[in-house]
Amino acid sequence: MSAPLNGRCDQCGGNIEFDAPDTGAIAACPLCGKDTFLQPAEPAGTSDADEPPSSTTAPRKSRRARVLAVVVIALIAIGGTAAAFFAKRAKHSAGTEDPPAGKPVRSNPAGSASKPDDDPPKDVTPVVANFQAGLSAKSIQRGREVFLSSCTECHRLYDPAFYSATAWANTLGSMRGKAKLNGAQYDDLQTFVKTLRSP
Incomplete structure:
Protein backbone atom coordinates (compact mmCIF):
# COMPACT_ATOMS: atom_id res chain seq x y z
CA MET A 1 0.00 0.00 0.00
CA SER A 2 1.25 3.46 -0.84
CA ALA A 3 1.55 6.39 1.53
CA PRO A 4 -1.40 8.78 1.63
CA LEU A 5 -1.11 12.03 -0.32
CA ASN A 6 -1.98 15.48 0.98
CA GLY A 7 -4.04 17.96 -1.00
CA ARG A 8 -6.27 20.97 -0.62
CA CYS A 9 -10.02 21.14 -0.91
CA ASP A 10 -11.17 23.29 -3.84
CA GLN A 11 -14.13 24.58 -1.82
CA CYS A 12 -12.87 25.30 1.72
CA GLY A 13 -9.08 25.20 1.18
CA GLY A 14 -8.55 22.75 4.04
CA ASN A 15 -5.91 19.97 3.99
CA ILE A 16 -7.19 16.52 3.15
CA GLU A 17 -5.47 13.14 2.85
CA PHE A 18 -6.25 10.59 0.15
CA ASP A 19 -4.68 7.47 -1.32
CA ALA A 20 -2.53 7.71 -4.45
CA PRO A 21 -4.93 5.69 -6.64
CA ASP A 22 -7.71 8.23 -5.85
CA THR A 23 -5.75 11.09 -7.49
CA GLY A 24 -7.88 12.87 -10.07
CA ALA A 25 -11.19 11.61 -8.66
CA ILE A 26 -14.01 13.76 -7.33
CA ALA A 27 -14.86 13.05 -3.70
CA ALA A 28 -16.64 14.71 -0.77
CA CYS A 29 -14.39 16.83 1.44
CA PRO A 30 -14.32 15.49 5.03
CA LEU A 31 -14.14 19.08 6.36
CA CYS A 32 -16.88 20.90 4.42
CA GLY A 33 -18.77 17.99 2.86
CA LYS A 34 -18.73 19.48 -0.65
CA ASP A 35 -17.42 17.72 -3.74
CA THR A 36 -13.76 18.48 -4.51
CA PHE A 37 -11.22 17.36 -7.08
CA LEU A 38 -8.50 15.26 -5.44
CA GLN A 39 -5.13 16.53 -6.47
CA PRO A 40 -1.90 16.27 -4.50
CA ALA A 41 -0.40 19.52 -3.21
CA GLU A 42 2.76 20.70 -4.93
CA PRO A 43 6.04 20.21 -3.06
CA ALA A 44 7.14 23.21 -0.97
CA GLY A 45 10.15 24.00 -3.19
CA THR A 46 8.06 24.48 -6.34
CA SER A 47 5.28 26.63 -4.94
CA ASP A 48 4.03 29.56 -7.02
CA ALA A 49 4.25 31.76 -3.92
CA ASP A 50 8.07 31.58 -3.98
CA GLU A 51 8.35 32.92 -7.52
CA PRO A 52 6.73 36.18 -8.48
CA PRO A 53 4.47 35.81 -11.48
CA SER A 54 6.09 36.64 -14.78
CA SER A 55 3.50 39.35 -15.40
CA THR A 56 4.91 41.45 -12.51
CA THR A 57 8.61 40.94 -13.29
CA ALA A 58 8.26 42.00 -16.91
CA PRO A 59 6.87 45.48 -16.09
CA ARG A 60 9.57 45.99 -13.45
CA LYS A 61 12.29 45.23 -15.97
CA SER A 62 10.71 47.40 -18.64
CA ARG A 63 10.18 50.22 -16.14
CA ARG A 64 13.86 50.05 -15.16
CA ALA A 65 14.85 50.10 -18.80
CA ARG A 66 12.66 53.16 -19.46
CA VAL A 67 14.05 55.03 -16.44
CA LEU A 68 17.59 54.17 -17.49
CA ALA A 69 16.90 55.33 -21.06
CA VAL A 70 15.46 58.64 -19.81
CA VAL A 71 18.49 59.21 -17.56
CA VAL A 72 20.91 58.48 -20.42
CA ILE A 73 19.03 60.81 -22.80
CA ALA A 74 18.95 63.56 -20.16
CA LEU A 75 22.70 63.24 -19.57
CA ILE A 76 23.39 63.39 -23.30
CA ALA A 77 21.18 66.48 -23.66
CA ILE A 78 22.84 68.22 -20.71
CA GLY A 79 26.30 67.33 -22.03
CA GLY A 80 25.44 68.62 -25.51
CA THR A 81 24.05 71.86 -24.11
CA ALA A 82 27.12 72.39 -21.94
CA ALA A 83 29.45 71.67 -24.88
CA ALA A 84 27.59 74.14 -27.10
CA PHE A 85 27.68 76.79 -24.35
CA PHE A 86 31.42 76.45 -23.81
CA ALA A 87 32.13 76.33 -27.56
CA LYS A 88 30.16 79.53 -28.07
CA ARG A 89 31.90 81.13 -25.11
CA ALA A 90 35.34 80.13 -26.44
CA LYS A 91 34.42 81.45 -29.89
CA HIS A 92 33.19 84.72 -28.38
CA SER A 93 36.30 85.19 -26.23
CA ALA A 94 38.54 84.43 -29.23
CA GLY A 95 36.77 87.20 -31.16
CA THR A 96 37.49 89.82 -28.46
CA GLU A 97 41.25 89.65 -28.75
CA ASP A 98 43.13 92.85 -29.50
CA PRO A 99 43.19 93.69 -33.21
CA PRO A 100 46.55 93.63 -34.95
CA ALA A 101 48.50 96.87 -34.72
CA GLY A 102 47.94 99.31 -37.57
CA LYS A 103 44.34 98.30 -38.30
CA PRO A 104 41.70 100.74 -37.13
CA VAL A 105 38.97 99.59 -34.77
CA ARG A 106 35.54 100.19 -36.31
CA SER A 107 33.18 99.30 -33.48
CA ASN A 108 32.72 99.74 -29.76
CA PRO A 109 34.38 97.13 -27.57
CA ALA A 110 32.05 94.69 -25.84
CA GLY A 111 32.50 96.32 -22.43
CA SER A 112 31.84 99.93 -23.45
CA ALA A 113 29.32 101.92 -21.48
CA SER A 114 27.45 103.30 -24.48
CA LYS A 115 23.66 103.30 -24.42
CA PRO A 116 21.85 100.72 -26.55
CA ASP A 117 19.92 103.47 -28.34
CA ASP A 118 23.17 105.11 -29.56
CA ASP A 119 23.71 105.36 -33.28
CA PRO A 120 25.95 102.67 -34.73
CA PRO A 121 29.50 103.81 -35.53
CA LYS A 122 29.94 105.59 -38.84
CA ASP A 123 32.82 105.33 -41.22
CA VAL A 124 34.33 108.80 -41.37
CA THR A 125 36.06 109.26 -44.70
CA PRO A 126 38.03 112.40 -45.49
CA VAL A 127 36.68 114.23 -48.50
CA VAL A 128 39.23 115.94 -50.73
CA ALA A 129 37.99 119.48 -50.97
Missing part, protein backbone atom coordinates in the same frame (compact mmCIF):
# COMPACT_ATOMS: atom_id res chain seq x y z
CA ASN A 130 39.28 122.94 -51.64
CA PHE A 131 39.81 123.53 -47.91
CA GLN A 132 42.39 120.72 -47.69
CA ALA A 133 44.96 123.53 -47.74
CA GLY A 134 47.89 121.52 -49.04
CA LEU A 135 47.74 118.78 -46.36
CA SER A 136 49.16 115.43 -47.47
CA ALA A 137 46.88 112.46 -48.09
CA LYS A 138 49.12 110.21 -45.97
CA SER A 139 48.83 112.55 -43.00
CA ILE A 140 45.04 112.62 -43.38
CA GLN A 141 44.92 108.81 -43.64
CA ARG A 142 47.10 108.39 -40.54
CA GLY A 143 44.85 110.83 -38.66
CA ARG A 144 41.79 108.87 -39.72
CA GLU A 145 43.37 105.65 -38.43
CA VAL A 146 44.17 107.31 -35.09
CA PHE A 147 40.59 108.62 -34.91
CA LEU A 148 39.12 105.20 -35.65
CA SER A 149 41.43 103.22 -33.38
CA SER A 150 42.14 105.41 -30.35
CA CYS A 151 38.97 107.51 -30.12
CA THR A 152 36.47 104.77 -30.85
CA GLU A 153 37.84 102.51 -28.12
CA CYS A 154 35.82 104.56 -25.64
CA HIS A 155 33.45 106.75 -27.69
CA ARG A 156 31.03 106.57 -30.55
CA LEU A 157 32.16 108.14 -33.78
CA TYR A 158 31.10 111.76 -33.73
CA ASP A 159 31.25 113.74 -36.93
CA PRO A 160 33.90 116.41 -36.30
CA ALA A 161 32.08 118.76 -38.69
CA PHE A 162 29.27 119.25 -36.16
CA TYR A 163 31.47 120.74 -33.43
CA SER A 164 33.21 124.10 -33.28
CA ALA A 165 36.97 124.48 -33.50
CA THR A 166 37.11 125.41 -29.81
CA ALA A 167 35.12 122.32 -28.80
CA TRP A 168 37.44 120.05 -30.78
CA ALA A 169 40.55 121.77 -29.46
CA ASN A 170 39.33 121.27 -25.87
CA THR A 171 38.32 117.65 -26.53
CA LEU A 172 41.57 116.74 -28.27
CA GLY A 173 43.63 118.50 -25.61
CA SER A 174 41.95 116.69 -22.72
CA MET A 175 41.85 113.28 -24.40
CA ARG A 176 45.44 113.33 -25.67
CA GLY A 177 46.79 111.99 -22.37
CA LYS A 178 43.93 109.57 -21.76
CA ALA A 179 44.25 108.03 -25.23
CA LYS A 180 48.06 107.97 -24.85
CA LEU A 181 48.70 109.64 -28.18
CA ASN A 182 52.28 110.49 -29.09
CA GLY A 183 53.13 113.78 -30.80
CA ALA A 184 52.85 112.49 -34.39
CA GLN A 185 49.51 110.79 -33.69
CA TYR A 186 48.14 113.97 -32.09
CA ASP A 187 49.24 116.08 -35.08
CA ASP A 188 47.78 113.57 -37.57
CA LEU A 189 44.49 113.54 -35.65
CA GLN A 190 44.30 117.34 -35.72
CA THR A 191 45.02 117.29 -39.46
CA PHE A 192 42.24 114.76 -40.04
CA VAL A 193 39.74 116.84 -38.04
CA LYS A 194 40.73 119.98 -39.97
CA THR A 195 39.99 118.26 -43.30
CA LEU A 196 36.48 117.38 -42.17
CA ARG A 197 35.60 120.82 -40.89
CA SER A 198 35.01 123.86 -43.04
CA PRO A 199 37.23 126.87 -42.16
Whole structure:
Protein backbone atom coordinates (compact mmCIF):
# COMPACT_ATOMS: atom_id res chain seq x y z
CA MET A 1 0.00 0.00 0.00
CA SER A 2 1.25 3.46 -0.84
CA ALA A 3 1.55 6.39 1.53
CA PRO A 4 -1.40 8.78 1.63
CA LEU A 5 -1.11 12.03 -0.32
CA ASN A 6 -1.98 15.48 0.98
CA GLY A 7 -4.04 17.96 -1.00
CA ARG A 8 -6.27 20.97 -0.62
CA CYS A 9 -10.02 21.14 -0.91
CA ASP A 10 -11.17 23.29 -3.84
CA GLN A 11 -14.13 24.58 -1.82
CA CYS A 12 -12.87 25.30 1.72
CA GLY A 13 -9.08 25.20 1.18
CA GLY A 14 -8.55 22.75 4.04
CA ASN A 15 -5.91 19.97 3.99
CA ILE A 16 -7.19 16.52 3.15
CA GLU A 17 -5.47 13.14 2.85
CA PHE A 18 -6.25 10.59 0.15
CA ASP A 19 -4.68 7.47 -1.32
CA ALA A 20 -2.53 7.71 -4.45
CA PRO A 21 -4.93 5.69 -6.64
CA ASP A 22 -7.71 8.23 -5.85
CA THR A 23 -5.75 11.09 -7.49
CA GLY A 24 -7.88 12.87 -10.07
CA ALA A 25 -11.19 11.61 -8.66
CA ILE A 26 -14.01 13.76 -7.33
CA ALA A 27 -14.86 13.05 -3.70
CA ALA A 28 -16.64 14.71 -0.77
CA CYS A 29 -14.39 16.83 1.44
CA PRO A 30 -14.32 15.49 5.03
CA LEU A 31 -14.14 19.08 6.36
CA CYS A 32 -16.88 20.90 4.42
CA GLY A 33 -18.77 17.99 2.86
CA LYS A 34 -18.73 19.48 -0.65
CA ASP A 35 -17.42 17.72 -3.74
CA THR A 36 -13.76 18.48 -4.51
CA PHE A 37 -11.22 17.36 -7.08
CA LEU A 38 -8.50 15.26 -5.44
CA GLN A 39 -5.13 16.53 -6.47
CA PRO A 40 -1.90 16.27 -4.50
CA ALA A 41 -0.40 19.52 -3.21
CA GLU A 42 2.76 20.70 -4.93
CA PRO A 43 6.04 20.21 -3.06
CA ALA A 44 7.14 23.21 -0.97
CA GLY A 45 10.15 24.00 -3.19
CA THR A 46 8.06 24.48 -6.34
CA SER A 47 5.28 26.63 -4.94
CA ASP A 48 4.03 29.56 -7.02
CA ALA A 49 4.25 31.76 -3.92
CA ASP A 50 8.07 31.58 -3.98
CA GLU A 51 8.35 32.92 -7.52
CA PRO A 52 6.73 36.18 -8.48
CA PRO A 53 4.47 35.81 -11.48
CA SER A 54 6.09 36.64 -14.78
CA SER A 55 3.50 39.35 -15.40
CA THR A 56 4.91 41.45 -12.51
CA THR A 57 8.61 40.94 -13.29
CA ALA A 58 8.26 42.00 -16.91
CA PRO A 59 6.87 45.48 -16.09
CA ARG A 60 9.57 45.99 -13.45
CA LYS A 61 12.29 45.23 -15.97
CA SER A 62 10.71 47.40 -18.64
CA ARG A 63 10.18 50.22 -16.14
CA ARG A 64 13.86 50.05 -15.16
CA ALA A 65 14.85 50.10 -18.80
CA ARG A 66 12.66 53.16 -19.46
CA VAL A 67 14.05 55.03 -16.44
CA LEU A 68 17.59 54.17 -17.49
CA ALA A 69 16.90 55.33 -21.06
CA VAL A 70 15.46 58.64 -19.81
CA VAL A 71 18.49 59.21 -17.56
CA VAL A 72 20.91 58.48 -20.42
CA ILE A 73 19.03 60.81 -22.80
CA ALA A 74 18.95 63.56 -20.16
CA LEU A 75 22.70 63.24 -19.57
CA ILE A 76 23.39 63.39 -23.30
CA ALA A 77 21.18 66.48 -23.66
CA ILE A 78 22.84 68.22 -20.71
CA GLY A 79 26.30 67.33 -22.03
CA GLY A 80 25.44 68.62 -25.51
CA THR A 81 24.05 71.86 -24.11
CA ALA A 82 27.12 72.39 -21.94
CA ALA A 83 29.45 71.67 -24.88
CA ALA A 84 27.59 74.14 -27.10
CA PHE A 85 27.68 76.79 -24.35
CA PHE A 86 31.42 76.45 -23.81
CA ALA A 87 32.13 76.33 -27.56
CA LYS A 88 30.16 79.53 -28.07
CA ARG A 89 31.90 81.13 -25.11
CA ALA A 90 35.34 80.13 -26.44
CA LYS A 91 34.42 81.45 -29.89
CA HIS A 92 33.19 84.72 -28.38
CA SER A 93 36.30 85.19 -26.23
CA ALA A 94 38.54 84.43 -29.23
CA GLY A 95 36.77 87.20 -31.16
CA THR A 96 37.49 89.82 -28.46
CA GLU A 97 41.25 89.65 -28.75
CA ASP A 98 43.13 92.85 -29.50
CA PRO A 99 43.19 93.69 -33.21
CA PRO A 100 46.55 93.63 -34.95
CA ALA A 101 48.50 96.87 -34.72
CA GLY A 102 47.94 99.31 -37.57
CA LYS A 103 44.34 98.30 -38.30
CA PRO A 104 41.70 100.74 -37.13
CA VAL A 105 38.97 99.59 -34.77
CA ARG A 106 35.54 100.19 -36.31
CA SER A 107 33.18 99.30 -33.48
CA ASN A 108 32.72 99.74 -29.76
CA PRO A 109 34.38 97.13 -27.57
CA ALA A 110 32.05 94.69 -25.84
CA GLY A 111 32.50 96.32 -22.43
CA SER A 112 31.84 99.93 -23.45
CA ALA A 113 29.32 101.92 -21.48
CA SER A 114 27.45 103.30 -24.48
CA LYS A 115 23.66 103.30 -24.42
CA PRO A 116 21.85 100.72 -26.55
CA ASP A 117 19.92 103.47 -28.34
CA ASP A 118 23.17 105.11 -29.56
CA ASP A 119 23.71 105.36 -33.28
CA PRO A 120 25.95 102.67 -34.73
CA PRO A 121 29.50 103.81 -35.53
CA LYS A 122 29.94 105.59 -38.84
CA ASP A 123 32.82 105.33 -41.22
CA VAL A 124 34.33 108.80 -41.37
CA THR A 125 36.06 109.26 -44.70
CA PRO A 126 38.03 112.40 -45.49
CA VAL A 127 36.68 114.23 -48.50
CA VAL A 128 39.23 115.94 -50.73
CA ALA A 129 37.99 119.48 -50.97
CA ASN A 130 39.28 122.94 -51.64
CA PHE A 131 39.81 123.53 -47.91
CA GLN A 132 42.39 120.72 -47.69
CA ALA A 133 44.96 123.53 -47.74
CA GLY A 134 47.89 121.52 -49.04
CA LEU A 135 47.74 118.78 -46.36
CA SER A 136 49.16 115.43 -47.47
CA ALA A 137 46.88 112.46 -48.09
CA LYS A 138 49.12 110.21 -45.97
CA SER A 139 48.83 112.55 -43.00
CA ILE A 140 45.04 112.62 -43.38
CA GLN A 141 44.92 108.81 -43.64
CA ARG A 142 47.10 108.39 -40.54
CA GLY A 143 44.85 110.83 -38.66
CA ARG A 144 41.79 108.87 -39.72
CA GLU A 145 43.37 105.65 -38.43
CA VAL A 146 44.17 107.31 -35.09
CA PHE A 147 40.59 108.62 -34.91
CA LEU A 148 39.12 105.20 -35.65
CA SER A 149 41.43 103.22 -33.38
CA SER A 150 42.14 105.41 -30.35
CA CYS A 151 38.97 107.51 -30.12
CA THR A 152 36.47 104.77 -30.85
CA GLU A 153 37.84 102.51 -28.12
CA CYS A 154 35.82 104.56 -25.64
CA HIS A 155 33.45 106.75 -27.69
CA ARG A 156 31.03 106.57 -30.55
CA LEU A 157 32.16 108.14 -33.78
CA TYR A 158 31.10 111.76 -33.73
CA ASP A 159 31.25 113.74 -36.93
CA PRO A 160 33.90 116.41 -36.30
CA ALA A 161 32.08 118.76 -38.69
CA PHE A 162 29.27 119.25 -36.16
CA TYR A 163 31.47 120.74 -33.43
CA SER A 164 33.21 124.10 -33.28
CA ALA A 165 36.97 124.48 -33.50
CA THR A 166 37.11 125.41 -29.81
CA ALA A 167 35.12 122.32 -28.80
CA TRP A 168 37.44 120.05 -30.78
CA ALA A 169 40.55 121.77 -29.46
CA ASN A 170 39.33 121.27 -25.87
CA THR A 171 38.32 117.65 -26.53
CA LEU A 172 41.57 116.74 -28.27
CA GLY A 173 43.63 118.50 -25.61
CA SER A 174 41.95 116.69 -22.72
CA MET A 175 41.85 113.28 -24.40
CA ARG A 176 45.44 113.33 -25.67
CA GLY A 177 46.79 111.99 -22.37
CA LYS A 178 43.93 109.57 -21.76
CA ALA A 179 44.25 108.03 -25.23
CA LYS A 180 48.06 107.97 -24.85
CA LEU A 181 48.70 109.64 -28.18
CA ASN A 182 52.28 110.49 -29.09
CA GLY A 183 53.13 113.78 -30.80
CA ALA A 184 52.85 112.49 -34.39
CA GLN A 185 49.51 110.79 -33.69
CA TYR A 186 48.14 113.97 -32.09
CA ASP A 187 49.24 116.08 -35.08
CA ASP A 188 47.78 113.57 -37.57
CA LEU A 189 44.49 113.54 -35.65
CA GLN A 190 44.30 117.34 -35.72
CA THR A 191 45.02 117.29 -39.46
CA PHE A 192 42.24 114.76 -40.04
CA VAL A 193 39.74 116.84 -38.04
CA LYS A 194 40.73 119.98 -39.97
CA THR A 195 39.99 118.26 -43.30
CA LEU A 196 36.48 117.38 -42.17
CA ARG A 197 35.60 120.82 -40.89
CA SER A 198 35.01 123.86 -43.04
CA PRO A 199 37.23 126.87 -42.16
